[in-house]
Amino acid sequence: MQHENASQVGELSSIKIESRQSSIRSIKQTRMSILDSVIFCSLLCVLGGVSTASQGAINTNLGKYTGQGLSSTIVFCVGAVASCIYFLIEIRGRPPANLTLMVSKAPWWSWTGGILGATFVIITILAIPKLGAGTTSAIIISAKLLFSCVIDHFGLFGVQKRKYTVHRGLATIGLIGCVAIISQF
Known part of the structure; x- marks a missing residue:
């Protein structure tokens, strides 16, 4: 009798685990289907355009108070914190087991995005007051x-x-x- 109860409990817990995994998959599929939408991605691009247009003016204003170099540094520190928060949300607090392998396979030029971003921010801080x-x-x-x-x-x-x-x-x-x-x- 105890053996039957134990196997029933085991079956129930495996059903709960499978159900939880199934619901996680459906959430991921829903998220992917939203990102597959041309309209949704277009709206994200509009938001990105508004963000970058605002960013230059905001960074320039900060530069008036802190200096241009420190302004760029502050911008990237705040951006790094925001990116880390997004990363933790994306991975739900658990990094993939093969993260090191994935990162090591990235081509050399994929590491230059931060430099290009800094270049963009510095250029806008320098150019907006003049142009x-x-x-x-x-x-x-x-x-x-x-x-x-x-x-x-x-x-x-x-x-x-x-x-x-x-x-x-x-x-x-x-x-x-x-x-x-x-x-x-």
Whole structure:
């Protein structure tokens, strides 16, 4: 009798574990399905655009009080804390067992993102007082879009190739025109 009860308890606990694993999988699948949505990702991009436009002006203002170098340092320290919080949420407090192996397989150039981010922040802190937020953003966004088309065309950094078409060329000309107008008026 005790043996039957023990096996029933074992079955119930395995059902609970399987149920919990199933619900975790469904949460992950739901999260993935949201990120698969073009509309949701487009809204994230709008939020990213608003964030980067605001970031330059905010960082420049901080630089008035702390100096430009310290402003950049503060920005990255706060950003590092925010990134760590996001990382802990993403992994739910348990890093993957093969994290060291995963990190060691990353190509050398994938480690340069922080340097490029610092370059962006420092450039905006230096340029906005001279050019204004609109002109600085227009030039940066145009350069970003043009180089992104180069990245797409050649499939750089592991990105899927997308041809630089005539339509993209026409958009490039329009983009340069927009920068000229924004910087003049």
